[in-house]
Amino acid sequence: MNIQKPTNEVQRLERLTDYQILDTSADKHFDDLAFLASYICQTPAAMISLIDSDRQWTKSSIGYPPLVLRRDVSFCAHTILEPELLVVEDAFLDSRFADNPLVLEKPHVRFYAGVPVLSYDGLALGSLCVLDRQPRQLSVEQLKALKALAHQVEDQMELRRDILQLEKAAREQKIAQELIHRDRExxxxxxxxxxxxxxxxxxxxxxxxxxxxxxxxxxxxxxxxxxxxxxxxxxxxxxxxxxxxxxxxxxxxxxxxxxxxxxxxxxxxxxxxxxxxxxxxxxxxxxxxxxxxxxxxxRKKNSRERERLITELKDALANIKTLSGLLPICSSCKKIRDDTGYWNQLEIYIEKHSEADFTHGICPDCARKLYPEDFENS
Structure with missing residues (x-):
């Protein structure tokens, strides 16, 4: 299956990395929010998932074991493309998901509703979603509650990110304090x-x-x-x-x-x-x-050298000359007309447009014509 990606995919993945949350252990704060989503929407399952470059990774899961899915079969990969939420009342009736293995095989998803989880600067990192094995509809109030819970997920991610930054700053500050206060030796x-x-x-x-x-x-x-x-x-x-x-x-x-x-x-x-x-x-x-x-x-020298080599390669490729197409040639003197309209001797034109070099000799036909006596005696 093809993976449709946001136009800001590069920035989105960079921001996801900044949060340092992928492949971390379970967290009760996220589990509580997933439980509330399942309870409010009266669905048997709910998930908080993040969309990496080629996979969906689950931070919290209620009703299903934590899943790591290919991105091309992920419902949540579609959610991050939506401005607010994605609701699939019956996956069998939705052309995007009717042949999805998550629908046709276990866990047999029929209903899905997901809200994008955004970074502090508005990049969609993943989703909070609820799922069911039966078709269903959510009320307006349930959808509003799901959005509110998604904002709580965002706040929890920001809190976690702030804590990590504070811990890093504290480590650096500790080093700085040690540099100033420790005894000289x-x-x-x-x-x-x-x-x-x-x-x-x-x-x-x-x-x-x-x-x-x-x-x-x-x-x-x-x-x-x-x-x-x-x-x-x-x-x-x-x-x-x-x-x-x-x-x-x-x-x-x-x-x-x-x-x-x-x-x-x-x-x-x-x-x-x-x-x-x-x-x-x-x-x-x-x-x-x-x-x-x-x-x-x-490192900088190597980087500049790579850039220089790339530039030289591009220039070399751009300057490769190949003889092709129709070449106007004089039927009498055999001069060739170049792209600027000038007529050149054949060997001059070929030397200019290829890597060939010339040596001079005389063919048998010309020898017979120019030197008949020598040719007959030879």
Whole structure:
């Protein structure tokens, strides 16, 4: 069966991944909402499902065991295409589902009603649905209740997503606090065993840097860089942007936590491309910016090389010349007319439009005509 997909499928799948909910264990909060949907609609089954790239994955199921279905047979894959809800009162009478194996075989679905479950920015990630093995209809009040429960599913997903983000932020904050508060030896041990470069700045001044970061600059150790203004660490083309990020953070305004920038090695002047992850730490009125960096020079170089090769291949394919079609040729001198209307010698035209090279000789017919005596004596 063909799978009809939303026009925003790429963004939808990216957002689904952001929620980190696929293939997670059962959750009572979602089970309660599925139960309420089944109870209110008086159906034997209800599900909360999410639509991945090629499957329907069930987060909660009442009346059926949790299912993982191919997307091409999924009712819910149709629900995410609808603006509000999808109701199939009798699947036997609906051409979209009459020959569906879920209808003809177990679990023998005859009735289906589903409401899209949306992300915070309106992308349909899955559905809350109720099912029955018998045809049926839902009242207007039941449909309204089903929509309301779908909103509760969305709120539960947002709450779960917020908790995950808070846990991640707490882990990063804990690392930041340890960097500031641990005793010097333990502090040094943590930082020096990190493969990533770590820098701590306060008021645009470097107050700490680990060895891994100093090596990126081609320095023998952090002492050469501690105390410098942050502007001395970035390549000129990135300087204004990085200063702007830091000043926004100091004012409590939004600034990216992840970004890329370049530095120039002090030993040989070579540019190094870095990926940065930034955290803030406040101690009273003091504001520290802690930056974790990783060298992505080779990765970026490989990416650019791939792009160059792709461009060269496209150009090469576009410039391949093939002789085909009708070629106007003079019946007397045998010159060929090119696309611009000029008449060219045959060998010139062929060399221009192919990869062939020419050598010169004389055929027997021409030899007999031009040198009859030599030809007869040979």
């Amino acid at each position: 333990r502090f040094k041990e943590i930082l020096e065993t990190s493969r990533d470069g770590i820098l701590v700045e306060e008021e645009e001044c470097v107050i700490f840097m680990n060895t891994a970061y100093a090596k990126l600059f081609g320095c023998r150790g952090p002492a050469e860089l501690i105390g410098l203004h942050i502007s001395e660490l970035a390549a000129p083309e990135d300087l204004d942007r990085l200063l702007d990020y830091g000043r926004k953070r100091s004012r409590g305004e939004h600034a990216p936590n992840l970004y890329e920038f370049k530095i120039k090695r002090r030993d040989n002047g070579v540019l190094v491309e870095l990926e940065a992850s930034v955290s803030d730490f406040f101690q009273g009125e003091r504001h520290y910016i802690i930056t974790f960096v990783r060298d992505i020079t080779e």
